[in-house]
Amino acid sequence: MWHCKCGTPNDDGVARCWNCGASRPAATSVAEPEAVASTSGIGEPEKDTRETVRYQSAPTSTAIRYRDAYLVAKVTSGIGTTVKAIGVILGVLIVLGGIIASSQNGGGVQYFFAGLLLGVVVAVPIFVLGVLVAAQGQVLKATLDTAVHSSPFLTKEEMARVMGIK
Numbered sequence: 001m002w003h004c005k006c007g008t009p010n011d012d013g014v015a016r017c018w019n020c021g022a023s024r025p026a027a028t029s030v031a032e033p034e035a036v037a038s039t040s041g042i043g044e045p046e047k048d049t050r051e052t053v054r055y056q057s058a059p060t061s062t063a064i065r066y067r068d069a070y071l072v073a074k075v076t077s078g079i080g081t082t083v084k085a086i087g088v089i090l091g092v093l094i095v096l097g098g099i100i101a102s103s104q105n106g107g108g109v110q111y112f113f114a115g116l117l118l119g120v121v122v123a124v125p126i127f128v129l130g131v132l133v134a135a136q137g138q139v140l141k142a143t144l145d146t147a148v149h150s151s152p153f154l155t156k157e158e159m160a161r162v163m164g165i166k
């Protein structure tokens with residue numbers, strides 16, 4: 001247990017204060033080596049030889065987690081954009097098929113309108129699906145922006161780097 005400069009007690013495994021976000025003061029060890037009485041009762045007391053534990057600031061793992069989440073958000077938005085493009089391309093191809101069919105059948109207007117109607121019926125739902133997927137990616141990005149901005153575990157520089165500002 002360590003106490004922050006603001007007076008808040010924090011667990012030993014935490015690198016930053018949960019209350020104010022201040023970094024843990026540099027600790028050289030979990031426990032200072034102390035003299036321990038020898039169990040044999042002969043000679044000098046034995047020294048405690050526990051390893052020195054140095055605490056690193058943990059923002060790197062937090063920053064990596066946020067970077068991975070931003071990657072998922074960007075990929076989701078990209079998939080939505082791709083689905084929208086596919087919907088538009090399919091609609092245009094179907095309309096062009098209707099135009100070609102009407103020209104090959106002596107100018108039959110019914111083929112043109114059938115192609116136009118079928119193109120719209122196919123393109124619109126696929127385009128709307130793409131909009132929904134892209135919007136979900138944007139919502140994830142906005143949620144991550146809020147989480148990163150309010151995280152006590154990231155410095156301002158890390159926040160800017162994770163959010164892609166810097």
